Amino acid sequence: MSSRPIDEPHRVVSPLELLFDLTFVVAVAGVTAQLAHGIAAGHIADGIVPFLQVFFAIWWAWMNFTWFASSFDTDDVPYRLLTLLQMAGVLVLAVGVPAATDGDLRIVTVGYLVMRVGLVALWVRAGREDPTSRATARRYASAITIAEVGWIARQGLDEAGLLLGGAALPVFLALVVLELAIPPWAERPRPTTWHPHHIAERYGLFAIILLGEGVLAASLGMKRVLADGLLDASVVTIAIAGLVLVFALWWLYFLDPCGPALADRRDRSYRWGYGHYGVFASLAALGGGLEVAIQHPAHEAAISSVVVSYAVALPVAAFLVLLWAVNTAVLSSLVVRPALTLTAALVILVLPVVAPVAGPASVIAAIAAVVATLVATTLLPPGRAIAPDATV
DSSP states (O other): OOOOOTTOTTOOOOHHHHHHHHHHHHHHHHHHHHHHHHHHTTOHHHHHHHHHHHHHHHHHHHHHHHHHHHHHOOOSHHHHHHHHHHHHHHHHHHHTHHHHTTTOOHHHHHHHHHHHHHHHHHHHHHHHHOGGGHHHHHHHHHHHHHHHHHHHHHHHHHHTTOSTTTTHHHHHHHHHHHHHHHHHHHTSSSOOOOOHHHHHHHHHHHHHHHHHHHHHHHHHHHHHHHHHTOOOHHHHHHHHHHHHHHHHHHHHHTTSOHHHHHHHOGGGHHHHHHHHHHHHHHHHHHHHHHHHHHTGGGSTTTSOHHHHHHHHHHHHHHHHHHHHHHHHTTOSSOSSOHHHHHHHHHHHHHGGGGHHHHOHHHHHHHHHHHHHHHHHTTTSSTTOOSSOOTTO
């Protein structure tokens, strides 16, 4: 195993990476469904923190492997087996998602452990077989191991009843900070040779997976509505608006070609890569919001029309602002002007206020119209791109 060239021509995502992403579909679907269930039951505050915690585990495991594979993908038998081991860990984590929303992270911790064992083994192998990357690989392997010991210790303290009085969340956040600090520290001896266009493509594919979860969530919500005999014009309106939102957000994500920008500004990759946690979490949360919105007639006693509208508005507004923020880290100019993006986000955040009068369906349709208009602004001025650049 040796590091791959930074400027390797025609670098594309491998079939193994596509299979790896497929296992994350299951995990993301689980966390999205649990978020929707919490919102529908009126337990929004109790559901947001577990959603963000579990989604961090999903996102961080995906990201760690993605950046490793961009530098060291050899696609031989040992590499494939260790990657398959990480996939098994993702599936174990997915099984533990329902319990995690109630604060029980045991199964999630086990799944995360399995994933980290596979990743550490890959780093150990890279350190043994690639002399130029040895110091960096050993740093990664040792630091990830220490962080994993921390996660296991956290779980042990929790089961022993020693994380009471709100101590569980600070401990979790401390471990998150430790995890985020590993790559900058590990790469001090020698940065890894990740491929900028390959990384941009991998991130784009994960965004598509999350957008697909939105379509899936809306479809599941529609299925339940049909089963309960609650189909009406408002439900159809929300379903159509949901599709428009998914299409428009997809368009916006791929407007700015980040591959060339990452190649020119590799030193800003942490801001771009880490910032995507919020971008991706927003897309996942949107799926839950659309599912709740479609099923609102069955849950009117538990949640108000304003809450339903904000379940869609907040993720959309967050996506717009955070996508602008992360792309600004590497791009000197954006296709969509920042003023338009921020104005659209502000309008979207205000729209749910009129939900008691206009109804959630009208509000969500208006949100979709605002985002679609933002996309349309890229078509009107001369010289603007008329199609998304999906080749980054």
